[in-house]
Amino acid sequence: MVAVEQHTAAGNPAATPDPGAIRVDHLDVTFAEGTVVALKDVSVEIPQGAFVTILGPSGCGKSTLMRAIADLVPAARGAIDVQGQSPRDARADRNFSYVFQDATLLPWRTALENVQLPLEVGGGGDAHADPRDLLELVGLKGRENALPYELSGGMRQRVAIARALVTKPKILLMDEPFGALDEITRDKLNEEVLRIWRETGTTILFVTHSIPEAAFLGQYVLMLAAHPGRVKEFMKVELPPERRLADRDTLEFVQITAHLRKLLEEC
Amino acid sequence: MAEASQIPMPVPAPRMSRVLDAAIDRGPALAAVAGLLLLWQGVVWFFEVPEYMAPSPVAVLGAFQDNAGTLWLNFWPTFLEAALGFVAGNLVAILLAVWFVHNSTAERAFFPIAVFVNTIPIIALAPILVLIFGNGFAPKIIIAGLICFFPTLVNMVRGLKAVSPATLDLMRVLSASNWEIFWKVRLQSSLPFLFAALKIASTTCVIGAIVAEWIGSNFGLGALIIEATFNFRSPLLYATVFTAALLAVVMFALVSFAEAKLIRWKSSDIH
Numbered sequence: 112m113v114a115v116e117q118h119t120a121a122g123n124p125a126a127t128p129d130p131g132a133i134r135v136d137h138l139d140v141t142f143a144e145g146t147v148v149a150l151k152d153v154s155v156e157i158p159q160g161a162f163v164t165i166l167g168p169s170g171c172g173k174s175t176l177m178r179a180i181a182d183l184v185p186a187a188r189g190a191i192d193v194q195g196q197s198p199r200d201a202r203a204d205r206n207f208s209y210v211f212q213d214a215t216l217l218p219w220r221t222a223l224e225n226v227q228l229p230l231e232v233g234g235g236g237d238a239h240a241d242p243r244d245l246l247e248l249v250g251l252k253g254r255e256n257a258l259p260y261e262l263s264g265g266m267r268q269r270v271a272i273a274r275a276l277v278t279k280p281k282i283l284l285m286d287e288p289f290g291a292l293d294e295i296t297r298d299k300l301n302e303e304v305l306r307i308w309r310e311t312g313t314t315i316l317f318v319t320h321s322i323p324e325a326a327f328l329g330q331y332v333l334m335l336a337a338h339p340g341r342v343k344e345f346m347k348v349e350l351p352p353e354r355r356l357a358d359r360d361t362l363e364f365v366q367i368t369a370h371l372r373k374l375l376e377e378c
Numbered sequence: 379m380a381e382a383s384q385i386p387m388p389v390p391a392p393r394m395s396r397v398l399d400a401a402i403d404r405g406p407a408l409a410a411v412a413g414l415l416l417l418w419q420g421v422v423w424f425f426e427v428p429e430y431m432a433p434s435p436v437a438v439l440g441a442f443q444d445n446a447g448t449l450w451l452n453f454w455p456t457f458l459e460a461a462l463g464f465v466a467g468n469l470v471a472i473l474l475a476v477w478f479v480h481n482s483t484a485e486r487a488f489f490p491i492a493v494f495v496n497t498i499p500i501i502a503l504a505p506i507l508v509l510i511f512g513n514g515f516a517p518k519i520i521i522a523g524l525i526c527f528f529p530t531l532v533n534m535v536r537g538l539k540a541v542s543p544a545t546l547d548l549m550r551v552l553s554a555s556n557w558e559i560f561w562k563v564r565l566q567s568s569l570p571f572l573f574a575a576l577k578i579a580s581t582t583c584v585i586g587a588i589v590a591e592w593i594g595s596n597f598g599l600g601a602l603i604i605e606a607t608f609n610f611r612s613p614l615l616y617a618t619v620f621t622a623a624l625l626a627v628v629m630f631a632l633v634s635f636a637e638a639k640l641i642r643w644k645s646s647d648i649h
Contacts (some may be wrong), residue, residue: 233553
């Protein structure tokens with residue numbers, strides 16, 4: 112495997128000068144009073160500014176890992192460090208934003224008002240971007256006053272991304288954001304997410320169940336195995352950061368997806 | 379392409395054709411009403427039905443003309459009772475629903491009582507309230523309010539709880555307080571549920587007011603119905619019933635108008 116440089120799954124305890132954007136250390140997450148183990152001994156370090164896709168079979172705890180980082184589910188054991196803080200403090204400081212599979216727009220608010228929502232609740236946070244600029248960034252200039260039901264599924268997800276960016280987060284957690292969209296829309300949004308990543312320098316964690324999406328977007332792919340959810344592999348994708356949809360037809364890209372597919376079958 | 383789908387802008391139609399469209403739209407309903415009135419008139423004529431038993435539409439129209447003053451005078455008290463009962467009953471129901479949603483102990487304690495109160499027939503409750511509050515406005519407003527109360531309570535509780543788990547996750551990530559979640563999310567998303575209940579209440583509150591007037595009153599449409607019945611003034615009875623129905627329609631229209639003004643959005647949960 113020429114194009115893939117493999118990293119060990121367990122986090123290296125040797126301290127690096129840059130602590131990384133997110134550090135997960137021997138994390139267990141359990142449900143139903145410990146009877147269901149969703150994640151078992153997960154350790155991973157996400158470098159600052161990286162685009163990491165999380166891939167794995169269903170039931171491997173991809174979303175659970177994201178939700179643990181976002182302080183939406185508690186850790187049973189182990190620790191999570193988000194920008195040098197606990198998930199709870201990182202959340203309070205607006206260090207990360209979360210994009211859900213559903214756009215979760217408030218249907219009575221216009222696109223612009225939805226983007227402004229994070230500035231109106233929870234203290235609003237310190238830094239914020241101009242909501243109008245963000246709608247332009249996600250390609251919705253001119254639709255500021257549209258209500259969600261007037262927008263297509265893809266447009267609604269664009270509004271959700273703009274809303275996530277309004278607090279200028281250091282980390283963007285994207286939990287299968289394009290899972291419910293058709294392939295054409297999804298491809299287009301994939302390219303745009305890459306562009307937004309390059310323009311904003313945000314660290315992005317992106318859950319997907321699509322191998323091409325994982326390889327196309329990620330600088331790194333974190334592969335999880337199921338029952339219980341654990342790290343299968345954390346690997347670097349040796350492709351240039353500037354990627355086009357047509358790159359997915361190159362030999363290098365196909366080699367990477369073939370490798371990922373093989374790993375996925377072992378899970 | 380799905381991305382470019384836009385909602386087509388409605389083209390304003392010329393005035394005349396809009397009037398025509400409305401006429402075509404309502405044509406079948408108007409024709410049906412006219413047909414039924416003609417049938418009624420025909421049956422009364424053909425079978426020579428005595429007026430005290432069933433007056434013809436023409437006789438009822440005559441009663442409207444002869445008793446316009448009486449009807450108008452008795453319309454207002456009933457309207458007032460129904461409207462005040464509507465406001466009071468729904469307000470209590472909404473506040474109680476807000477309390478229930480934020481305090482499950484309160485819900486478990488008081489919801490069964492609310493169900494019990496709802497199962498008491500209003501007609502049985504009316505004499506009790508008249509005994510307590512006398513012949514004035516109070517018992518009528520209370521009964522009109524009681525009849526509104528339960529559907530609104532049930533719907534409002536459902537509406538306030540009808541927030542998707544994903545939206546609550548979003549608000550949690552944004553560190554929103556319970557008050558912010560209530561004010562920015564729950565209240566708005568409950569509005570369609572609330573208005574479904576208010577539409578029911580808008581007509582039942584009129585029924586409540588009239589039933590209360592039957593028990594003990596010398597004013598209002600309910601009292602007029604009783605008086606007209608006992609005196610075999612059937613055309614006046616029918617005219618009063620139509621006036622009561624008109625009142626209910628007006629209340630319903632007012633609520634529908636408020637709904638159209640307040641809810642301009644549709645749920646976009648469907649992909």
